[in-house]
Amino acid sequence: MFALVASAGCGGAGRSLGADPREARRHAEDLLTTLAARFGPTDRDPAFETLRPKLARHALVPSRVFSDPSAWTASTVAAREVSFAGRRGGAGGRYHMAVRARPPSPAALADYRGDWRLESLRPGEFEWRAREELAVGDVSPADLSRALTALFLSAETAPPGNAGARVRRELPRAAAALGRLFTLDVLRLAHDADGATAVQVAASIHTETLRREAPLFAKYLDDVIVPSRFSAAAFDDGGRRWWDLDARDSRFTLRLRVHTGDLAPLDGPPRPIPGRLRVRTAFSSRTGLFRTGVRDLDAEVELVRFPGEKGFVARFGRAPEWDLPFLMPLLLRSSLRRPFEGGGAMLSFAAVGHPGGPTLLARHYRVAVKESWILRWIGGFAASAVNEFRRGEAEADRFTAEAFLALRDDVAALIDGPAR
Numbered sequence: 001m002f003a004l005v006a007s008a009g010c011g012g013a014g015r016s017l018g019a020d021p022r023e024a025r026r027h028a029e030d031l032l033t034t035l036a037a038r039f040g041p042t043d044r045d046p047a048f049e050t051l052r053p054k055l056a057r058h059a060l061v062p063s064r065v066f067s068d069p070s071a072w073t074a075s076t077v078a079a080r081e082v083s084f085a086g087r088r089g090g091a092g093g094r095y096h097m098a099v100r101a102r103p104p105s106p107a108a109l110a111d112y113r114g115d116w117r118l119e120s121l122r123p124g125e126f127e128w129r130a131r132e133e134l135a136v137g138d139v140s141p142a143d144l145s146r147a148l149t150a151l152f153l154s155a156e157t158a159p160p161g162n163a164g165a166r167v168r169r170e171l172p173r174a175a176a177a178l179g180r181l182f183t184l185d186v187l188r189l190a191h192d193a194d195g196a197t198a199v200q201v202a203a204s205i206h207t208e209t210l211r212r213e214a215p216l217f218a219k220y221l222d223d224v225i226v227p228s229r230f231s232a233a234a235f236d237d238g239g240r241r242w243w244d245l246d247a248r249d250s251r252f253t254l255r256l257r258v259h260t261g262d263l264a265p266l267d268g269p270p271r272p273i274p275g276r277l278r279v280r281t282a283f284s285s286r287t288g289l290f291r292t293g294v295r296d297l298d299a300e301v302e303l304v305r306f307p308g309e310k311g312f313v314a315r316f317g318r319a320p321e322w323d324l325p326f327l328m329p330l331l332l333r334s335s336l337r338r339p340f341e342g343g344g345a346m347l348s349f350a351a352v353g354h355p356g357g358p359t360l361l362a363r364h365y366r367v368a369v370k371e372s373w374i375l376r377w378i379g380g381f382a383a384s385a386v387n388e389f390r391r392g393e394a395e396a397d398r399f400t401a402e403a404f405l406a407l408r409d410d411v412a413a414l415i416d417g418p419a420r
Helices: 002-007 021-038 046-057 141-157 164-170 172-178 208-213 215-225 333-340 373-391 393-416
Strands: 042-044 079-087 095-099 112-122 125-135 182-191 197-205 229-235 241-248 251-259 262-264 276-287 290-306 309-316 321-323 345-352 360-370
Touching: 021 125, 021 393, 042 046, 046 095, 046 373, 141 197, 141 251, 141 262, 141 309, 141 345, 164 172, 164 182, 172 393, 208 215, 215 373, 215 393, 241 262, 290 345, 333 360, 373 393
Parallel strands: 042 095
Antiparallel strands: 079 095, 079 112, 112 125, 125 360, 182 197, 197 251, 229 241, 229 276, 241 251, 251 262, 276 290, 290 309, 290 321, 309 345, 345 360
């Protein structure tokens, strides 16, 4: 998205965030300032700091935390609940996160609420549910949708070729902030005979510069992220591919195609994007001597397109293929199937408008877990990865905040500049 913002040219997408340049600038600044605060340096109260590793360590073996009264702010015979609240104005101006019983819905800019629920379904089986909300100001879902349309339209009118130089010219602060970790290798636009425009974005991770100022964050990236592989592609019911993403060997490549301000299939005549897509993903990472991962993880994705809500709902109802060390799939068979049985796992993300209140970025997920002794062992590896990230978390938070704030200042300058 960083690269596509630049391809919009002179703030065209930014100006679409409001009815006039002043409103658009305020919306852009509120949105990006909120993201910088929420994902930037954070002050955490002792209860929150104690609970985070406990929930991570026992995510796959929830019976161990279900009976711990210190982990929850509300409970019934069959369920446990805990809520979190976040706001600006913590120690030293940092974001503040705390455990709260029934916090109010986010009202002020950058307010956050997270509600987690763990339900005991039967002995050894549990279901996690979580909903998170972040207030991003009065930029409406329709404003965000118009800005995305403007991005796509601008790509269709931009000169063909590699637009990477334009990124660095129009977003100099963001390019400098992100350039400590990423290089934009390719931003290529190609117009075709069908009147559509193919967009290819490729970027690479390089931790050499980052290592000097954020050594712990860089070590986590080198140890965990760089060796990982990820791919995703979206298909409609007719098998047409609409976009794909591949990440391996420190390089990320995204391909998509746009037409009249909307996505188009990667090949063939342009057509409106359907309301439902199938997204197939694969992921693997190296654990010791082994590469472990998952293949053919399919999600049925429904697009949410209401005037006051824009987003998606993804449902995972079919068990994928697993790449695990010898015999582990046999030992884990029922545990590996359980998240996809019944209604399956679910993930949704949306921008939701509220009359008289702020727009909320809302994420909701649901997943069932069937415990086994092997899952306890795997959970230990997952907890180790989380702990390694937390050693460099303060450095990662600072990097993220600086990138969002740099992008905020660049977008504001583009909105204020002359329209071309």
